[in-house]
Amino acid sequence: xxxxxxxxxxxxxxxxxxxxxxxxxxxxxxxxxxxxxxxxxxxxxxxxxxxxxxxxxxxxxxxxxxxxxxxxxxxxxxxxxxxxxxxxxxxxxxxxxxxxxxxxxxxxxxxxxxxxxxxxxxxxxx
Amino acid sequence: xxxxxxxxxxxxxxxxxxxxxxxxxxxxxxxxxxxxxxxxxxxxxxxxxxxxxxxxxxxxxxxxxxxxxxxxxxxxxxxxxxxxxxxxxxxxxxxxxxxxxxxxxxxxxxxxxxxxxxxxxxxxxxxxxxxxxxxxxxxxxxxxxxxxxxxxxxxxxxxxxxxxxxxxxxxxxxxxxxxxxxxxxxxxxxxxxxxxxxxxxxxxxxxxxxxxxxxxxxxxxxxxxxxxxxxxxxxxxxxxxxxxxxxxxxxxxxxxxxxxxxxxxxxxxxxxxxxxxxxxxxxxxxxxxxxxxxxxxxxxxxxxxxxxxxxxxxxxxxxxxxxxxxxxxxxxxxxxxxxxxxxxxxxxxxxxxxxxxxxxxxxxxxxxxxxxxxxxxxxxxxxxxxxxxxxxxxxxxxxxxxxxxxxxxxxxxxxxxxxxxxxxxxxxxxxxxxxxxxxxxxxxxxxxxxxxxxxxxxxxxxxxxxxxxxxxxxxxxxxxxxxxxxxxxxxxxxxxxxxxxxxxxxxxxxxxxxxxxxxxxxxxxxxxxxxxxxxxxxxxxxxxxxxxxxx
Numbered sequence: 001x002x003x004x005x006x007x008x009x010x011x012x013x014x015x016x017x018x019x020x021x022x023x024x025x026x027x028x029x030x031x032x033x034x035x036x037x038x039x040x041x042x043x044x045x046x047x048x049x050x051x052x053x054x055x056x057x058x059x060x061x062x063x064x065x066x067x068x069x070x071x072x073x074x075x076x077x078x079x080x081x082x083x084x085x086x087x088x089x090x091x092x093x094x095x096x097x098x099x100x101x102x103x104x105x106x107x108x109x110x111x112x113x114x115x116x117x118x119x120x121x122x123x124x125x126x
Numbered sequence: 127x128x129x130x131x132x133x134x135x136x137x138x139x140x141x142x143x144x145x146x147x148x149x150x151x152x153x154x155x156x157x158x159x160x161x162x163x164x165x166x167x168x169x170x171x172x173x174x175x176x177x178x179x180x181x182x183x184x185x186x187x188x189x190x191x192x193x194x195x196x197x198x199x200x201x202x203x204x205x206x207x208x209x210x211x212x213x214x215x216x217x218x219x220x221x222x223x224x225x226x227x228x229x230x231x232x233x234x235x236x237x238x239x240x241x242x243x244x245x246x247x248x249x250x251x252x253x254x255x256x257x258x259x260x261x262x263x264x265x266x267x268x269x270x271x272x273x274x275x276x277x278x279x280x281x282x283x284x285x286x287x288x289x290x291x292x293x294x295x296x297x298x299x300x301x302x303x304x305x306x307x308x309x310x311x312x313x314x315x316x317x318x319x320x321x322x323x324x325x326x327x328x329x330x331x332x333x334x335x336x337x338x339x340x341x342x343x344x345x346x347x348x349x350x351x352x353x354x355x356x357x358x359x360x361x362x363x364x365x366x367x368x369x370x371x372x373x374x375x376x377x378x379x380x381x382x383x384x385x386x387x388x389x390x391x392x393x394x395x396x397x398x399x400x401x402x403x404x405x406x407x408x409x410x411x412x413x414x415x416x417x418x419x420x421x422x423x424x425x426x427x428x429x430x431x432x433x434x435x436x437x438x439x440x441x442x443x444x445x446x447x448x449x450x451x452x453x454x455x456x457x458x459x460x461x462x463x464x465x466x467x468x469x470x471x472x473x474x475x476x477x478x479x480x481x482x483x484x485x486x487x488x489x490x491x492x493x494x495x496x497x498x499x500x501x502x503x504x505x506x507x508x509x510x511x512x513x514x515x516x517x518x519x520x521x522x523x524x525x526x527x528x529x530x531x532x533x534x535x536x537x538x539x540x541x542x543x544x545x546x547x548x549x550x551x552x553x554x555x556x557x558x559x560x561x562x563x564x565x566x567x568x569x570x571x572x573x574x575x576x577x578x579x580x581x582x583x584x585x586x587x588x589x590x591x592x593x594x595x596x597x598x599x600x601x602x603x604x605x606x607x608x609x610x611x612x613x614x615x616x617x618x619x620x621x622x623x624x625x626x627x628x629x630x631x632x633x634x635x636x637x638x639x640x641x642x643x644x645x646x647x648x649x650x651x652x653x654x655x656x657x658x659x660x661x662x663x664x665x666x667x668x669x670x671x672x673x674x675x676x677x
Contacts, residue, residue, distance in 0.1 A: 054133060
């Protein structure tokens with residue numbers, strides 16, 4: 001057991017759970033999706049990405065890739081939201097669905113990442 | 127290798143990134159949560175976008191002002207906390223990136239990368255030189271950029287800095303690395319197709335032997351030029367099938383032998399190494415009794431040469447280290463030393479050779495010997511190249527600098543292969559032959575000729591190659607005509623012609639040329655220029671061969 005493993009592991013899983021928290025709910029109704037949760041998801045995902053930096057193994061590279069995908073999806077989701085709010089000045093059903101489904105994509109990436117992480121843990125001999 | 131650089135950067139940037147993300151996140155969240163007031167005094171909640179925008183320019187100390195509305199006091203209290211919080215995080219991040227540039231591991235990875243790229247980009251044949259010092263520098267000076275490029279591996283970083291300050295053109299890629307490590311040899315490009323060879327002239331025979339073995343395993347096709355200072359070592363290298371073993375002491379021993387028995391052959395050889403083509407009085411080896419002072423490797427080599435030449439000599443035992451330790455001085459010549467010189471019969475001898483390993487002792491031996499016998503001819507070994515001026519000033523007849531002999535031999539082997547061949551062939555002849563040749567060279571090409579090597583191929587003799595491949599018969603003497611007036615002769619001498627494995631010493635003028643022939647030509651710059659015009663320019667060639675302008 002080492003401290004770095006605990007911290008990074010908890011962030012990997014937290015990234016997935018917070019992401020799920022935002023994603024969960026009727027995609028057409030934006031009230032069901034809290035902007036605070038999206039913010040938290042972005043921050044936690046960024047931290048998870050940084051924690052995955054610098055691992056030179058094959059697995060480390062794949063983990064980093066999934067994290068980057070999740071970041072891109074979540075930031076895209078936030079960008080769509082800001083665009084709809086300030087430029088179009090109307091967050092309609094179409095925008096709401098886009099925001100939620102983008103975060104859904106991020107969720108998939110996060111799930112893959114967590115599965116890989118768990119698989120690696122099970123494989124390890126200690 | 128690029129990979130490695132990226133990984134180093136990523137690993138180092140982990141903490142700064144984390145700090146920036148966390149400080150930003152906390153500041154943004156605070157701004158969103160604290161209720162604000164809009165222009166009309168109504169309550170207003172900042173959105174995430176507003177907060178992100180504000181924090182971004184606040185943290186980077188750009189500071190566009192309070193947006194979207196002027197802040198109230200709750201917000202300002204939070205912002206004054208956030209300023210210190212984020213700005214410190216931001217500066218830490220920038221500081222980490224700047225210090226990363228100075229990071230030792232990264233710098234090493236970067237320089238290794240640029241070295242690799244430099245070596246890869248060389249498209250001429252190149253030699254890998256191991257170790258940078260006086261010898262290898264003089265090889266680089268002469269060899270670099272002519273037909274070959276040079277790559278240097280050196281253990282000592284300071285020496286690499288020295289090399290960089292030399293500003294060689296074209297650039298000599300150099301890298302800090304242990305030459306006996308095969309990884310370093312691979313980095314230096316030993317696997318590359320255009321790697322012509324590797325030069326290892328370390329003082330330690332063991333190191334040379336190790337390098338030769340590794341290099342031969344890594345690339346069978348390259349030339350391996352190694353130094354060997356003992357007979358056993360030479361035998362060992364020969365058994366490894368290395369053709370180019372340079373033993374400086376052997377060279378000296380042979381030179382002494384030829385210098386005494388066949389001075390004109392000696393002169394031809396020395397001329398190939400840059401000596402003027404004239405036997406000066408001080409160059410002549412006197413006839414009589416020789417004294418060798420010092421029986422180290424050089425002393426023994428000289429002894430061997432003298433013995434072979436059948437000259438009477440005595441050799442004096444001398445241990446430099448013990449001498450310095452015992453007498454606590456490097457000045458030779460107290461009463462005991464003088465007595466030993468007397469005992470060696472300096473007054474009855476014609477030549478004294480100071481071959482110890484200390485320059486100062488060598489100089490003082492010569493001085494003392496001259497005191498006893500002003501007519502004695504002197505030779506001395508010089509150990510470090512820095513003292514050259516003192517040695518030249520002290521009017522010693524011959525100075526042996528082992529390092530320089532080694533550098534010259536290596537250079538000639540690589541850049542002047544025909545000159546090397548010529549020396550070997552000339553040694554089979556007798557002294558009268560050499561004297562005739564020297565007189566002929568003086569008559570035709572002047573008092574101080576130089577020599578050139580060329581090959582009959584597209585690159586060196588374009589016009590001639592075309593004529594020959596059309597089936598024309600062209601002899602050596604056909605080409606020996608002035609391009610100003612074809613009735614007059616060009617002042618050049620063909621010293622040697624190499625056709626495949628066959629070597630023709632002083633080839634006959636009626637000999638027809640073939641494609642691929644290699645020629646060793648003696649001439650001066652001007653006449654050789656003319657020769658190059660003739661073999662490269664089709665009009666000059668046709669004029670010289672006697673085609674009339676109309677036909």
